[in-house]
Amino acid sequence: MTTLSFEKIQEQLDLTRQAARKLAFASTAQKNAALQAMGEALLASSDMILRENTLDCEMAAQNGQSDSRIDRLRLTKERLESIVQGIHEVIDLPDPIGEVMTSFEGDQAIQIAKVRVPLGVIAMIYEARPNVTVDAAALTLKSGNAVILRGGKEAIRSNIALVHALQQGLNEAGLPIHCVSFIEQVERETIDVLLKARGKVDLIIPRGGAGLINHVVENSVVPVIETGVGNCHVYVDEDADLAMALAIIDNAKTQRPSVCNAIETVLLHSSIAERFLPDLMARLTEKQVEVRLCDKSFAMLQSTEFAGSPWLTMAQESDYETEFLDLILAVKIVDHLDQALEHIYRYGTKHSEAIVTADEQKARRFLQEVDAAAVYHNASTRFTDGFEFGFGAEIGISTQKLHARGPMGLPELTSYTYRIRGQGQIRP
Amino acid sequence: MTTLSFEKIQEQLDLTRQAARKLAFASTAQKNAALQAMGEALLASSDMILRENTLDCEMAAQNGQSDSRIDRLRLTKERLESIVQGIHEVIDLPDPIGEVMTSFEGDQAIQIAKVRVPLGVIAMIYEARPNVTVDAAALTLKSGNAVILRGGKEAIRSNIALVHALQQGLNEAGLPIHCVSFIEQVERETIDVLLKARGKVDLIIPRGGAGLINHVVENSVVPVIETGVGNCHVYVDEDADLAMALAIIDNAKTQRPSVCNAIETVLLHSSIAERFLPDLMARLTEKQVEVRLCDKSFAMLQSTEFAGSPWLTMAQESDYETEFLDLILAVKIVDHLDQALEHIYRYGTKHSEAIVTADEQKARRFLQEVDAAAVYHNASTRFTDGFEFGFGAEIGISTQKLHARGPMGLPELTSYTYRIRGQGQIRP
Numbered sequence: 086m087t088t089l090s091f092e093k094i095q096e097q098l099d100l101t102r103q104a105a106r107k108l109a110f111a112s113t114a115q116k117n118a119a120l121q122a123m124g125e126a127l128l129a130s131s132d133m134i135l136r137e138n139t140l141d142c143e144m145a146a147q148n149g150q151s152d153s154r155i156d157r158l159r160l161t162k163e164r165l166e167s168i169v170q171g172i173h174e175v176i177d178l179p180d181p182i183g184e185v186m187t188s189f190e191g192d193q194a195i196q197i198a199k200v201r202v203p204l205g206v207i208a209m210i211y212e213a214r215p216n217v218t219v220d221a222a223a224l225t226l227k228s229g230n231a232v233i234l235r236g237g238k239e240a241i242r243s244n245i246a247l248v249h250a251l252q253q254g255l256n257e258a259g260l261p262i263h264c265v266s267f268i269e270q271v272e273r274e275t276i277d278v279l280l281k282a283r284g285k286v287d288l289i290i291p292r293g294g295a296g297l298i299n300h301v302v303e304n305s306v307v308p309v310i311e312t313g314v315g316n317c318h319v320y321v322d323e324d325a326d327l328a329m330a331l332a333i334i335d336n337a338k339t340q341r342p343s344v345c346n347a348i349e350t351v352l353l354h355s356s357i358a359e360r361f362l363p364d365l366m367a368r369l370t371e372k373q374v375e376v377r378l379c380d381k382s383f384a385m386l387q388s389t390e391f392a393g394s395p396w397l398t399m400a401q402e403s404d405y406e407t408e409f410l411d412l413i414l415a416v417k418i419v420d421h422l423d424q425a426l427e428h429i430y431r432y433g434t435k436h437s438e439a440i441v442t443a444d445e446q447k448a449r450r451f452l453q454e455v456d457a458a459a460v461y462h463n464a465s466t467r468f469t470d471g472f473e474f475g476f477g478a479e480i481g482i483s484t485q486k487l488h489a490r491g492p493m494g495l496p497e498l499t500s501y502t503y504r505i506r507g508q509g510q511i512r513p
Numbered sequence: 514m515t516t517l518s519f520e521k522i523q524e525q526l527d528l529t530r531q532a533a534r535k536l537a538f539a540s541t542a543q544k545n546a547a548l549q550a551m552g553e554a555l556l557a558s559s560d561m562i563l564r565e566n567t568l569d570c571e572m573a574a575q576n577g578q579s580d581s582r583i584d585r586l587r588l589t590k591e592r593l594e595s596i597v598q599g600i601h602e603v604i605d606l607p608d609p610i611g612e613v614m615t616s617f618e619g620d621q622a623i624q625i626a627k628v629r630v631p632l633g634v635i636a637m638i639y640e641a642r643p644n645v646t647v648d649a650a651a652l653t654l655k656s657g658n659a660v661i662l663r664g665g666k667e668a669i670r671s672n673i674a675l676v677h678a679l680q681q682g683l684n685e686a687g688l689p690i691h692c693v694s695f696i697e698q699v700e701r702e703t704i705d706v707l708l709k710a711r712g713k714v715d716l717i718i719p720r721g722g723a724g725l726i727n728h729v730v731e732n733s734v735v736p737v738i739e740t741g742v743g744n745c746h747v748y749v750d751e752d753a754d755l756a757m758a759l760a761i762i763d764n765a766k767t768q769r770p771s772v773c774n775a776i777e778t779v780l781l782h783s784s785i786a787e788r789f790l791p792d793l794m795a796r797l798t799e800k801q802v803e804v805r806l807c808d809k810s811f812a813m814l815q816s817t818e819f820a821g822s823p824w825l826t827m828a829q830e831s832d833y834e835t836e837f838l839d840l841i842l843a844v845k846i847v848d849h850l851d852q853a854l855e856h857i858y859r860y861g862t863k864h865s866e867a868i869v870t871a872d873e874q875k876a877r878r879f880l881q882e883v884d885a886a887a888v889y890h891n892a893s894t895r896f897t898d899g900f901e902f903g904f905g906a907e908i909g910i911s912t913q914k915l916h917a918r919g920p921m922g923l924p925e926l927t928s929y930t931y932r933i934r935g936q937g938q939i940r941p
Contacts, residue, residue: 106858110881154573192901195892202884204914283730287914302711303734308915329937336939430534443650452932453538456630464623464935473620474931486632486715486928487736500914502878503902507892509757511764512901 094278097266098233098285100205104261105206105231111260113180116227119264123226123254124172127219130250131165137242138215145239153343158213158240164505168219175223178477181496183228193510201499203229205287208279209480210301212237212293216248222265224480226255228498231264233286235279237293238271245269280305292481295408310488312481315345315436316408317466320425320451322442323354327361329463330441331368334414336465337439339372344409346437346459346483347388350405350415352425358382358418363389369414370396377404379417405432422447433457436484437466458484458491521838522706525694526661526713532689533634533659539688541608544655547692551682555647558646558678559593565670566643573641573667581771586641586668586756596647603651606905609923610657621938631657633715636707637908638729640665640721642746646675650693652908654683656926659692661714663707665721666699673697708733720909723836738916740909743773743864744836745894748879749852750870751782755789757891758869759796760841764893764919765867767800771838773910774865774897775885778833778843780853786810786846791817797842798824805832807845833860850875854882861885864912865894886912 108116117182127134138160145155160168181201188198208232209221218234225232236244244267250261268275279286283306290310291301304308319337321330337348353361362385369376370391377400378386403429404415419425429438439461440451448462459469469481469491476494483489489497527720536544555562566588575585590598596721609629610852616626635658637649646664653660672695680690696703707714709735718738719729730737747765749758781789790813797804798819801863805828806814819825832843833856857866867889868879887897899907899921904922911917917925 106884109884112833115613189903191896191903193892193896195896195901197902205884255538307732308736308913326937332937340940410529448934456534456537456633457930459931461933462935464933465940466940467940468619468623468933468938469622469931471624473624475617475619487738490928491931493622500918502885503887503897503919505887505889505892505896506876507889509754509760510892510896511760512768512893512895 090158091278094268094270094275097263097268098282100261100263101206101231101233101266102285104263104266105203107261108205108226108231108264108280109182109205109229111229112268115258115260116180116229117150117176119226119255119258119260120172120176120223122257123222123251124169126250126254126257127165127169127247130164130246130253134165134243134246134250135160137246141240141242150239154213154239158215160215160243164216168216171220172462175227175478178227178495180227181499186501190200191505192512193507195266195510196506198503200504201496202502204498204500206231206233206285207498208233208235208282208286208289208307210276210279210289210291210293210297212297213239215243215247216238217292218244218267219251221480222251224478224495225498226264228495230498231266233266233268233279235268235276237249241269241271251463276300277304280307283307290481310481310483311485312483312492313345314408314434314484314501315347316350316406316432316434316435317348317437317443318352318429318433319347319348319439319466320352320419320429321354321357321361322422322440322444323356324444324447325354325357325441327357327364328441330361331364333439333441333463333465334365335368335372337467338369338374338414339412340467342412345408346466347464348414348439348466349407349409350417350432352428353382353418355381355418355420359385362386363391366391370394373412375413377401377413377415381418382416408434422450426451429455434484436482437461437469439464439466458482519706522696522698523704525691525696526710528689528691528779529634529659529694529740530713532691532694533631535689536654536659536692537610537631537633539657543686543688544608544657545604546783547683547686548600548604548651548654550685551650551679552597553880554678554682554685555593555597555675558674558681559590560677562593562671562674563588564913565674569668569670573689578667580668582641586643586671588643588671592644596644599648600651603655603906606655606923608655609927614929619933620940621935623938624934626932627929628932629924630930632926633929634659634661634712634713635926636663636710636717636735637663638663638707638717638719638721638725640725641667641720643668643671643675645720646672646695650679652906653926654692656923658926659694661694661696661706661707663696669697669699677683703734704728708735711735718909724788736916738909738911738921739913740911741773742836742862742912743910744776744778744834744860744862745776745865746778746780746857746861747776747867747869747894748780748847748850748857749782749785749789750850750868750872750875751784752872752875753782753785753869754871755785755792759792761867761869761891762793762891763796763800765895766797766802766842767840768895770840773836774894775838775841776867776894777835777837778845778860779845780856781810781844781846783809783846783848787813790814791819794819794822794825798822801840803841805829805841805843809846810844836862850878854879857883862912864910865889865897867892867894886910889941
């Protein structure tokens with residue numbers, strides 16, 4: 086049984102590879118027609134998709150999943166329409182493939198053009214959100230890549246229904262259905278087949294919790310782009326506009342605490358801490374944020390109305406290492422910018438970091454010295470997002486330095502080739 | 514003993530990481546001053562370096578190494594001067610770090626600049642050429658990266674002497690000596706310490722044979738750039754200028770057969786094969802190339818002067834899979850362009866591929882449909898090289914599609930960060 090399913094994945098990988106080869110030369114018009122047909126097929130199949138999704142949600146409820154997890158899993162007519170709207174946005178994006186990135190003359194006057202090409206086959210390994218299935222299919226198709234999808238088992242029925250519709254669209258547009266392949270087996274071992282598929286898969290993008298991402302990075306022989314783990318900070322400098330700092334911290338923590346560009350720790354310069362803390366606590370407790378304070382900040386609050394508040398606790402060392410993804414915020418007082426930089430260097434995950442200050446020199450140092458995908462001066466870390474950056478799409482946020490960093494749009498899903506023209510040149 | 518040496522490598526990794534952090538903000542002037550001092554220190558230490566190198570060469574001879582291997586290992590006063598000349602060429606190259614690659618406005622009018630930054634710590638794992646030690650140190654330093662070098666044991670004394678001089682130069686210029694770290698232990702297990710150093714090493718570049726590269730790719734949890742394996746082809750189309758084809762094949766096979774951009778197989782269109790083969794055999798045998806022919810081409814030559822020639826043998830399937838890196842060439846007759854494309858798709862290693870044809874349409878198809886780092890029309894594959902492309906330097910030739918493809922110069926050793934300026938913007 087197990088052997089059988091692995092064979093089936095190998096077969097799927099071969100079909101996906103063949104599809105990728107064909108898709109690499111598809112015209113922009115053909116890809117857009119396929120996207121259009123995929124969107125139409127999704128709407129035409131919406132009854133079936135929603136029925137299968139209901140079964141997934143019922144199963145999740147039976148398995149005792151939390152309401153918030155079930156909500157992430159659930160599709161509705163409106164959500165499906167919004168997913169299809171996402172496909173239309175991808176249709177409107179420029180096709181990156183074939184772009185001449187630069188051209189120049191080499192030795193012996195050979196003419197060299199550096200041209201954007203697809204990566205080939207991309208594997209996406211993700212968890213329980215069925216919208217990722219469609220988003221990933223649309224972005225990889227537009228960038229000329231075939232995709233092999235491996236979603237979480239909670240969404241398996243929804244995903245099979247969605248992919249069925251997507252493949253129908255591909256077929257109508259004359260593209261191989263394996264431009265979008267989906268692994269139906271839910272055993273965890275199927276992930277490992279992808280991780281070992283060197284030569285068949287060109288890139289793996291894991292999207293999910295730290296456990297999944299670590300498993301992929303530590304076991305893959307295929308290149309991986311790490312996404313999404315964000316232990317992000319706001320540093321409030323002594324020269325900060327404190328009203329601005331308050332608004333930024335509130336936004337970066339509470340506007341959507343479950344996402345990777347939300348902050349987990351605030352660093353406060355010691356000279357403004359005593360003045361700023363009561364206002365900060367008032368705002369955070371109003372928003373029901375649990376605050377975990379360093380010794381100094383905890384002590385400072387003992388002479389205020391917040392002494393004994395159930396929202397306040399003493400921070401442990403481990404709190405500074407944790408991506409809470411929840412309404413929890415750690416606070417630490419630092420004596421100067423260098424100490425803030427050191428804290429971020431030690432605990433940060435190179436995702437998004439912000440300084441609030443009116444001092445241009447300190448801002449410049451922070452922007453230059455913090456090693457992260459996105460570094461902010463006087464703005465919320467919540468802007469680290471392909472749509473907010475104006476990329477028009479996003480397949481994930483890379484926290485590694487190789488290939489792509491930060492929000493990944495269509496160009497980040499491409500490679501390049503050098504095409505060289507000569508008249509018989511040889512190397513002397 | 515073994516535990517001890519692993520601890521030492523961990524300590525070196527920490528020191529290299531600290532050096533990288535400092536080096537990331539070094540000015541161009543400081544980096545160039547260090548490169549200058551490194552070159553001077555190499556020349557000042559040349560007696561010591563050449564003495565140690567002689568000991569390496571003697572040891573290699575005792576161990577029965579081939580003359581060509583010993584020659585690659587050997588340093589002379591002239592070779593050392595040429596290595597130092599290489600450092601000066603790196604000084605003259607523009608500093609990629611700090612370059613604003615693009616800048617744009619995001620949501621809420623936040624100002625976003627995409628700025629080039631170093632990768633951090635690069636590990637180079639290579640074999641017996643001591644010049645790689647200096648080349649890699651110069652290129653990584655100029656691109657703001659610290660490097661941890663792990664060279665082959667045959668060159669260990671030479672490498673230690675070279676690195677000693679390089680570190681002296683760094684020290685004189687006020688940069689941490691661990692900007693260039695070198696692992697002195699020669700046990701194979703030291704490689705695996707680097708492969709597992711996730712979070713301490715940002716990129717591993719293996720340079721050497723397929724065995725080394727496969728070992729690195731299959732065992733590394735750190736991102737890797739695969740370099741150098743080149744099973745390259747020239748396809749001679751029915752519309753080719755045959756004199757041009759002859760010159761290109763000769764150049765691509767014989768000018769330097771041991772390098773990755775040399776060709777291993779020639780594909781001949783069936784309609785020109787009978788006419789072209791005798792001239793091709795005459796040229797190749799004159800250059801002492803052993804030719805391994807497919808059934809058809811072997812049969813064609815039985816009615817010529819080459820019947821029974823000791824230079825000709827029948828090709829095995831495995832010959833088409835082999836990177837000979839020697840004066841050996843496989844030949845295969847194909848019936849049309851599609852068959853040539855299929856052969857290259859099946860056996861090629863995505864390095865360098867060429868078509869010789871006067872037919873523009875076929876050239877265009879070949880350039881577009883062959884998936885390789887460099888694809889040539891009417892030119893020798895030997896041009897795939899950072900210097901030939903005008904990059905002024907090269908740390909290796911990437912055969913993968915992620916991050917960098919083809920010759921890698923300074924920009925390919927960098928990442929980027931988004932630096933964002935606001936006036937208090939939050940995400941609505």
